Amino acid sequence: MLHLVLFLVFGAICVAGAINLLAQSHPISSALSLVVVMASLAVEYLLLGAEFVAAVQVIVYAGAVMVLFVFVIMLLNAGEEERTKGSHVALILGVPGVLAGGLLVAWVLIERSGTQTVALGALPGFPKAIGNLLFHEFLLPFEVTSILVLIAIMGAVVLASSPETKAPGKES
Amino acid sequence: MSSFEVFIVASIVKIVLVILVLLTAVAYTVWLERKIVGHMQNRWGPSRVGPFGLLQPLADGAKFLLKEDLTPPHVYKPLFIAAPMIAVVCALTSISVIPFGTSIPILGHAIPMQITDINIGLLLILGVTSVGVYGVALAGWSSNSKYSLLGGLRASAQMISYEICLGLSLVGVLIVSGSFSLREIVQSQSGHFWGFLPKWNILHGGQLLGFFIYLMAAYAETNRIPFDLPEAETELVAGYHTEYSAMKFAMFFMAEYANMITVACLATLLFLGGWGGPIFGPPVLQAILPTFWFVAKVFVFLFVYIWVRGTLPRFRYDQLMAFGWKFLFPLAVANLVVTALLVALFGTSRG
Secondary structure, three states, rough: OOHHHHHHHHHHHHHHHHHHHOOOHHHHHHHHHHHHHHHHHHHHHHOOOOHHHHHHHHHHHHHHHHHHHHHHHHHHOOOOOOOOOOHHHHHHHHHHHHHHHHHHHHHHHHOOOOOOOOOOOOOOEEEEEEHHHHHHOOOOHHHHHHHHHHHHHHHHHHHHHHHHOOOOOOOO | OOHHHHHHHHHHHHHHHHHHHHHHHHHHHHHHHHHHHHOOOOOOOOOOOHHOOOOOHHHHHHHHHHHOOOOOOOHHHHHHHHHHHHHHHHHHHHHOOOOOOOOOEEOEEEEEEOOOOOOHHHHHHHHHHHHHHHHHHHHHHHHHHHHHHHHHHHHHHHHHEEEHHHHHHHHHHHHHHOOOOOHHHHHOOEEEEOEEEEEOOOOOOOOOHHHHHHHHHHHHHHHOOOOHHHHOOOHOOOOOHOOOOOOHHHHHHHHHHHHHHHHHHHHHHHHHOOOOOOOOOHHHHHHHHHHHHHHHHHHHHHHHHHHHHHHHHOOOHHHHHHHHHHHHHHHHHHHHHHHHHHHHOOOOOOO
16 A cells, blocks of 8 residues: 555656656756656666666666766756747647547556556565676676667767867868 | 564664764764864864864854855755755765664664665665765856856766766675675674684775775765865865855755765775674673774774875866776776676685
């Protein structure tokens, strides 16, 4: 019972954070709403029993990725975005329409698909078990993912390098 | 009383006690630093307010409470007010998983000397430290001042760079101990080898290099000399807390010293054997001695912190970042590889 209440509360916080992200006009407020979303996702993982994933979600997503987002927003000195007058018709038809569509999709998925919902606390994610899986059965995907990240780093270094270090013949 | 009620009551009492002790420790760490740095600089330090200046923290606290709390114009108010709160909350939260000693039997129940023993304790501390960077970054940005912004960005870039080396030095300890739970890591360091040398991770666990990497990364994480350029007075006025006054500045101050104490407690638990030490005497003394040894080791670590502060000059910012990424990070990875090799050859402390 307490698990269900916590799940609903943190699910609501997650959705509220996501909606706030869209509704805010200042990018910093949007970025901080995204941090709230990440943190509530971490709590949801914890409720499922995946403690290691929850901790890593906070460390990596909320604590590193979002910090860099916030850095970029600060360095670019992004101000409040200007709000143009939106269409009233779009608001009156759109919001109920999206809600109805979302409920329809959710109903179809729950009734018609063959999957079960997961019981809370059903997926214990002990770090030892995750480590075993990562280094035995999923070793190849693990190593290939690190090469993927290396490629991303190299791309970032190339993109951020100054123009005169580009290949000759490409300078404008 | 059922065990659930005992748990609730014991937790509330422990939380209140730990917060009180921690805040007092923070205040008196400031006193300790001023005294030690004063004596190293051949002067007295605080000596007028009370005997040996011991009431100085009280005077400082009263000053902070009574000072005018300025909010400069054009600051981004929500974040300006929230940033010191984020810093303090994160600094005080990580103390909740730190064990101070073994269980104490009170009224027939064995109460562990730890607010909560979760089996990802170490990851929680890393996560809370990562979130604490927001306090600094948002303080610098919301203050609407060039010095604050530069100081805030530099401080947060420094903190996230050295978080990596901090984490890597801890992974060496994890490989040797085999658990994320802080209590189990300390318990794997109990006992002696070669007759009299204690089985601390710094000696028996082969983490001497790891300890020094942790030391340097911790100095950079807590923005202390020699890594305190982001808040040095001669460089950036006061960096990210330039525009803060009175209680908000006191919150940043408290957060810095609480971080120092947390880092010292972690070093004691992971490298110096936690609460291990000779146990002797009547049962009352035996119940308290582990905590006494723990506090003594934390005190030694804090003394080294303050000693380094009084001795070394500060790094320039580019030297600081180059040191973190080009020297300390490869060294931490090498430490990890060598530790893993030794554990694969000789087995962990637990067999």
